[in-house]
Amino acid sequence: MILYYAPFTCAVAAHIALEEAGADYEARRIDFSKTEQRSEDYLKVNPKGRVPALVTDRGIITELPAILAYIAQTFPAAKLAPVDDFFEFARVQAFNNYLCATVHVAHAHKLRGSRWTDDPAAIESLKAKVPETMSECFALIENEMFTGPWVMGEDYSICDIYLFTLCQWLNFDDVDINIFPKVADHNRRMLQNPSVQKVLAAHAT
Ligand SMILES: N[C@@H](CCC(=O)N[C@@H](CS)C(=O)NCC(=O)O)C(=O)O
Structure with missing residues:
Protein backbone atom coordinates (compact mmCIF):
# COMPACT_ATOMS: atom_id res chain seq x y z
CA MET A 1 0.00 0.00 0.00
CA ILE A 2 1.01 3.60 -0.47
CA LEU A 3 -0.12 6.29 1.95
CA TYR A 4 -0.09 9.86 0.67
CA TYR A 5 0.21 12.23 3.61
CA ALA A 6 1.26 15.71 4.64
CA PRO A 7 2.96 16.22 8.00
CA PHE A 8 0.71 16.66 11.03
CA THR A 9 -2.48 16.68 8.99
CA CYS A 10 -5.34 14.26 9.60
CA ALA A 11 -3.25 11.76 7.61
CA VAL A 12 -1.37 11.15 10.88
CA ALA A 13 -4.28 8.87 11.85
CA ALA A 14 -4.00 6.70 8.74
CA HIS A 15 -0.26 6.55 9.24
CA ILE A 16 -0.57 5.39 12.88
CA ALA A 17 -3.22 2.82 11.93
CA LEU A 18 -0.94 1.32 9.27
CA GLU A 19 1.84 1.07 11.87
CA GLU A 20 -0.46 -0.49 14.45
CA ALA A 21 -1.72 -2.97 11.86
CA GLY A 22 1.82 -4.04 10.98
CA ALA A 23 1.03 -3.28 7.34
CA ASP A 24 3.58 -3.29 4.57
CA TYR A 25 3.31 0.26 3.21
CA GLU A 26 5.21 3.18 1.78
CA ALA A 27 4.49 6.70 3.05
CA ARG A 28 4.72 9.41 0.36
CA ARG A 29 4.85 13.01 1.48
CA ILE A 30 2.84 15.75 -0.22
CA ASP A 31 4.27 19.23 0.31
CA PHE A 32 1.47 21.71 1.05
CA SER A 33 3.95 24.63 0.96
CA LYS A 34 4.37 23.85 -2.74
CA THR A 35 0.62 23.20 -3.16
CA GLU A 36 1.48 19.68 -4.28
CA GLN A 37 -1.98 18.53 -3.22
CA ARG A 38 -3.32 20.32 -6.28
CA SER A 39 -0.59 19.23 -8.68
CA GLU A 40 -1.60 17.37 -11.83
CA ASP A 41 0.11 14.21 -10.59
CA TYR A 42 -1.55 14.19 -7.18
CA LEU A 43 -4.99 15.04 -8.56
CA LYS A 44 -4.73 11.75 -10.47
CA VAL A 45 -4.41 10.04 -7.06
CA ASN A 46 -7.08 12.09 -5.30
CA PRO A 47 -9.12 14.49 -7.46
CA LYS A 48 -10.30 16.16 -4.24
CA GLY A 49 -6.77 17.52 -3.72
CA ARG A 50 -6.66 16.34 -0.12
CA VAL A 51 -4.70 13.92 2.03
CA PRO A 52 -4.79 11.17 3.11
CA ALA A 53 -5.16 8.83 0.15
CA LEU A 54 -4.39 5.14 0.43
CA VAL A 55 -3.39 3.19 -2.67
CA THR A 56 -4.35 -0.47 -2.31
CA ASP A 57 -4.10 -3.40 -4.70
CA ARG A 58 -7.79 -2.84 -5.55
CA GLY A 59 -7.73 0.91 -6.00
CA ILE A 60 -7.45 4.17 -4.10
CA ILE A 61 -9.36 4.96 -0.92
CA THR A 62 -9.90 8.51 0.32
CA GLU A 63 -11.76 9.88 3.38
CA LEU A 64 -10.21 9.06 6.70
CA PRO A 65 -13.12 7.11 8.26
CA ALA A 66 -13.14 4.83 5.20
CA ILE A 67 -9.35 4.42 5.25
CA LEU A 68 -9.32 3.60 8.98
CA ALA A 69 -12.16 1.08 8.62
CA TYR A 70 -10.40 -0.53 5.66
CA ILE A 71 -7.15 -0.91 7.63
CA ALA A 72 -9.01 -2.37 10.65
CA GLN A 73 -10.91 -4.85 8.45
CA THR A 74 -7.87 -5.83 6.38
CA PHE A 75 -5.76 -6.55 9.45
CA PRO A 76 -8.25 -8.09 11.92
CA ALA A 77 -5.45 -9.59 14.03
CA ALA A 78 -4.43 -6.07 15.04
CA LYS A 79 -7.86 -5.66 16.68
CA LEU A 80 -8.27 -2.03 15.68
CA ALA A 81 -12.08 -2.27 15.52
CA PRO A 82 -14.88 -4.72 16.42
CA VAL A 83 -15.16 -5.80 12.79
CA ASP A 84 -17.42 -8.83 13.48
CA ASP A 85 -19.94 -6.97 15.62
N1 LIG B 1 -12.86 14.54 4.64
C1 LIG B 1 -11.46 14.35 4.33
C2 LIG B 1 -10.73 15.63 4.65
C3 LIG B 1 -9.30 15.58 4.19
C4 LIG B 1 -8.65 16.94 4.35
O1 LIG B 1 -9.30 18.01 4.27
N2 LIG B 1 -7.33 16.91 4.53
C5 LIG B 1 -6.59 18.14 4.66
C6 LIG B 1 -5.41 17.94 5.61
S1 LIG B 1 -5.96 17.66 7.28
C7 LIG B 1 -6.05 18.55 3.31
O2 LIG B 1 -5.64 17.70 2.54
N3 LIG B 1 -6.02 19.86 3.02
C8 LIG B 1 -5.42 20.36 1.83
C9 LIG B 1 -6.15 21.52 1.24
O3 LIG B 1 -7.22 21.90 1.76
O4 LIG B 1 -5.66 22.05 0.25
C10 LIG B 1 -10.92 13.17 5.13
O5 LIG B 1 -11.40 12.91 6.22
O6 LIG B 1 -10.03 12.46 4.64
Whole structure:
Protein backbone atom coordinates (compact mmCIF):
# COMPACT_ATOMS: atom_id res chain seq x y z
CA MET A 1 0.00 0.00 0.00
CA ILE A 2 1.01 3.60 -0.47
CA LEU A 3 -0.12 6.29 1.95
CA TYR A 4 -0.09 9.86 0.67
CA TYR A 5 0.21 12.23 3.61
CA ALA A 6 1.26 15.71 4.64
CA PRO A 7 2.96 16.22 8.00
CA PHE A 8 0.71 16.66 11.03
CA THR A 9 -2.48 16.68 8.99
CA CYS A 10 -5.34 14.26 9.60
CA ALA A 11 -3.25 11.76 7.61
CA VAL A 12 -1.37 11.15 10.88
CA ALA A 13 -4.28 8.87 11.85
CA ALA A 14 -4.00 6.70 8.74
CA HIS A 15 -0.26 6.55 9.24
CA ILE A 16 -0.57 5.39 12.88
CA ALA A 17 -3.22 2.82 11.93
CA LEU A 18 -0.94 1.32 9.27
CA GLU A 19 1.84 1.07 11.87
CA GLU A 20 -0.46 -0.49 14.45
CA ALA A 21 -1.72 -2.97 11.86
CA GLY A 22 1.82 -4.04 10.98
CA ALA A 23 1.03 -3.28 7.34
CA ASP A 24 3.58 -3.29 4.57
CA TYR A 25 3.31 0.26 3.21
CA GLU A 26 5.21 3.18 1.78
CA ALA A 27 4.49 6.70 3.05
CA ARG A 28 4.72 9.41 0.36
CA ARG A 29 4.85 13.01 1.48
CA ILE A 30 2.84 15.75 -0.22
CA ASP A 31 4.27 19.23 0.31
CA PHE A 32 1.47 21.71 1.05
CA SER A 33 3.95 24.63 0.96
CA LYS A 34 4.37 23.85 -2.74
CA THR A 35 0.62 23.20 -3.16
CA GLU A 36 1.48 19.68 -4.28
CA GLN A 37 -1.98 18.53 -3.22
CA ARG A 38 -3.32 20.32 -6.28
CA SER A 39 -0.59 19.23 -8.68
CA GLU A 40 -1.60 17.37 -11.83
CA ASP A 41 0.11 14.21 -10.59
CA TYR A 42 -1.55 14.19 -7.18
CA LEU A 43 -4.99 15.04 -8.56
CA LYS A 44 -4.73 11.75 -10.47
CA VAL A 45 -4.41 10.04 -7.06
CA ASN A 46 -7.08 12.09 -5.30
CA PRO A 47 -9.12 14.49 -7.46
CA LYS A 48 -10.30 16.16 -4.24
CA GLY A 49 -6.77 17.52 -3.72
CA ARG A 50 -6.66 16.34 -0.12
CA VAL A 51 -4.70 13.92 2.03
CA PRO A 52 -4.79 11.17 3.11
CA ALA A 53 -5.16 8.83 0.15
CA LEU A 54 -4.39 5.14 0.43
CA VAL A 55 -3.39 3.19 -2.67
CA THR A 56 -4.35 -0.47 -2.31
CA ASP A 57 -4.10 -3.40 -4.70
CA ARG A 58 -7.79 -2.84 -5.55
CA GLY A 59 -7.73 0.91 -6.00
CA ILE A 60 -7.45 4.17 -4.10
CA ILE A 61 -9.36 4.96 -0.92
CA THR A 62 -9.90 8.51 0.32
CA GLU A 63 -11.76 9.88 3.38
CA LEU A 64 -10.21 9.06 6.70
CA PRO A 65 -13.12 7.11 8.26
CA ALA A 66 -13.14 4.83 5.20
CA ILE A 67 -9.35 4.42 5.25
CA LEU A 68 -9.32 3.60 8.98
CA ALA A 69 -12.16 1.08 8.62
CA TYR A 70 -10.40 -0.53 5.66
CA ILE A 71 -7.15 -0.91 7.63
CA ALA A 72 -9.01 -2.37 10.65
CA GLN A 73 -10.91 -4.85 8.45
CA THR A 74 -7.87 -5.83 6.38
CA PHE A 75 -5.76 -6.55 9.45
CA PRO A 76 -8.25 -8.09 11.92
CA ALA A 77 -5.45 -9.59 14.03
CA ALA A 78 -4.43 -6.07 15.04
CA LYS A 79 -7.86 -5.66 16.68
CA LEU A 80 -8.27 -2.03 15.68
CA ALA A 81 -12.08 -2.27 15.52
CA PRO A 82 -14.88 -4.72 16.42
CA VAL A 83 -15.16 -5.80 12.79
CA ASP A 84 -17.42 -8.83 13.48
CA ASP A 85 -19.94 -6.97 15.62
CA PHE A 86 -22.12 -4.90 13.29
CA PHE A 87 -23.60 -2.73 16.05
CA GLU A 88 -20.25 -1.99 17.70
CA PHE A 89 -18.69 -1.34 14.31
CA ALA A 90 -21.49 1.13 13.56
CA ARG A 91 -20.64 2.93 16.85
CA VAL A 92 -17.03 3.16 15.70
CA GLN A 93 -18.16 4.60 12.37
CA ALA A 94 -20.50 7.07 14.10
CA PHE A 95 -17.66 8.41 16.24
CA ASN A 96 -15.19 8.64 13.38
CA ASN A 97 -17.74 10.28 11.10
CA TYR A 98 -18.41 12.91 13.77
CA LEU A 99 -14.68 13.67 13.84
CA CYS A 100 -14.56 13.84 10.03
CA ALA A 101 -17.74 15.73 9.22
CA THR A 102 -18.01 18.04 12.23
CA VAL A 103 -14.78 18.39 14.24
CA HIS A 104 -12.39 18.46 11.28
CA VAL A 105 -14.66 20.90 9.43
CA ALA A 106 -14.85 23.19 12.50
CA HIS A 107 -11.03 23.22 12.62
CA ALA A 108 -10.80 23.92 8.87
CA HIS A 109 -12.50 27.29 9.40
CA LYS A 110 -9.23 28.50 10.95
CA LEU A 111 -7.03 28.24 7.84
CA ARG A 112 -9.40 27.28 5.04
CA GLY A 113 -12.19 29.84 5.33
CA SER A 114 -11.83 30.61 1.62
CA ARG A 115 -13.57 27.29 0.94
CA TRP A 116 -16.79 28.89 2.15
CA THR A 117 -16.50 32.62 1.38
CA ASP A 118 -14.45 35.15 -0.60
CA ASP A 119 -15.27 37.97 1.79
CA PRO A 120 -12.15 38.83 3.88
CA ALA A 121 -14.28 39.98 6.83
CA ALA A 122 -16.28 36.74 6.75
CA ILE A 123 -13.03 34.73 6.64
CA GLU A 124 -11.88 36.53 9.82
CA SER A 125 -15.25 35.87 11.40
CA LEU A 126 -15.04 32.13 10.59
CA LYS A 127 -11.55 32.08 12.11
CA ALA A 128 -12.66 33.84 15.27
CA LYS A 129 -15.38 31.26 15.90
CA VAL A 130 -12.99 28.27 15.87
CA PRO A 131 -12.09 28.20 19.62
CA GLU A 132 -15.81 28.18 20.44
CA THR A 133 -16.88 25.52 17.95
CA MET A 134 -13.90 23.25 18.70
CA SER A 135 -14.57 23.61 22.44
CA GLU A 136 -18.21 22.65 21.91
CA CYS A 137 -17.17 19.59 19.91
CA PHE A 138 -14.69 18.47 22.55
CA ALA A 139 -17.15 19.07 25.38
CA LEU A 140 -19.54 16.70 23.62
CA ILE A 141 -16.78 14.12 23.15
CA GLU A 142 -15.67 14.46 26.80
CA ASN A 143 -19.16 14.37 28.33
CA GLU A 144 -21.19 12.17 25.99
CA MET A 145 -19.09 10.18 23.55
CA PHE A 146 -15.94 9.07 25.35
CA THR A 147 -16.73 5.77 27.11
CA GLY A 148 -13.37 5.12 28.80
CA PRO A 149 -10.76 3.97 29.33
CA TRP A 150 -10.64 4.09 25.52
CA VAL A 151 -13.05 5.98 23.30
CA MET A 152 -15.27 2.95 22.68
CA GLY A 153 -14.80 1.36 26.11
CA GLU A 154 -12.45 -1.41 27.15
CA ASP A 155 -10.99 -1.95 23.69
CA TYR A 156 -8.54 0.33 21.92
CA SER A 157 -9.63 1.13 18.37
CA ILE A 158 -9.24 3.34 15.30
CA CYS A 159 -11.39 5.89 17.20
CA ASP A 160 -8.53 6.40 19.65
CA ILE A 161 -6.09 6.98 16.82
CA TYR A 162 -8.40 9.48 15.10
CA LEU A 163 -9.25 11.35 18.31
CA PHE A 164 -5.57 11.62 19.22
CA THR A 165 -4.81 13.04 15.77
CA LEU A 166 -7.38 15.83 16.00
CA CYS A 167 -6.32 16.62 19.60
CA GLN A 168 -2.95 17.70 18.23
CA TRP A 169 -4.73 20.67 16.62
CA LEU A 170 -6.34 22.03 19.80
CA ASN A 171 -3.43 24.21 20.85
CA PHE A 172 -3.35 25.90 17.44
CA ASP A 173 -7.12 26.38 17.71
CA ASP A 174 -6.67 28.18 21.07
CA VAL A 175 -8.38 25.43 23.04
CA ASP A 176 -6.75 24.12 26.23
CA ILE A 177 -6.98 20.32 26.15
CA ASN A 178 -6.84 20.27 29.98
CA ILE A 179 -10.40 21.62 30.12
CA PHE A 180 -11.33 18.08 29.05
CA PRO A 181 -9.74 15.74 31.64
CA LYS A 182 -10.69 12.43 29.97
CA VAL A 183 -9.49 13.62 26.57
CA ALA A 184 -6.28 15.07 28.09
CA ASP A 185 -5.53 11.80 29.91
CA HIS A 186 -6.24 9.86 26.70
CA ASN A 187 -3.83 12.12 24.83
CA ARG A 188 -1.08 11.49 27.40
CA ARG A 189 -1.59 7.70 27.14
CA MET A 190 -1.56 7.82 23.35
CA LEU A 191 1.75 9.70 23.42
CA GLN A 192 3.31 6.65 25.17
CA ASN A 193 2.36 4.41 22.23
CA PRO A 194 5.48 3.45 20.18
CA SER A 195 3.56 3.58 16.86
CA VAL A 196 2.38 7.09 17.68
CA GLN A 197 5.91 8.15 18.61
CA LYS A 198 7.31 6.65 15.41
CA VAL A 199 4.79 8.44 13.19
CA LEU A 200 5.15 11.80 14.96
CA ALA A 201 8.93 11.54 14.59
CA ALA A 202 8.57 10.74 10.88
CA HIS A 203 6.28 13.76 10.36
CA ALA A 204 8.74 16.01 12.21
CA THR A 205 11.65 15.23 9.87
N1 LIG B 1 -12.86 14.54 4.64
C1 LIG B 1 -11.46 14.35 4.33
C2 LIG B 1 -10.73 15.63 4.65
C3 LIG B 1 -9.30 15.58 4.19
C4 LIG B 1 -8.65 16.94 4.35
O1 LIG B 1 -9.30 18.01 4.27
N2 LIG B 1 -7.33 16.91 4.53
C5 LIG B 1 -6.59 18.14 4.66
C6 LIG B 1 -5.41 17.94 5.61
S1 LIG B 1 -5.96 17.66 7.28
C7 LIG B 1 -6.05 18.55 3.31
O2 LIG B 1 -5.64 17.70 2.54
N3 LIG B 1 -6.02 19.86 3.02
C8 LIG B 1 -5.42 20.36 1.83
C9 LIG B 1 -6.15 21.52 1.24
O3 LIG B 1 -7.22 21.90 1.76
O4 LIG B 1 -5.66 22.05 0.25
C10 LIG B 1 -10.92 13.17 5.13
O5 LIG B 1 -11.40 12.91 6.22
O6 LIG B 1 -10.03 12.46 4.64
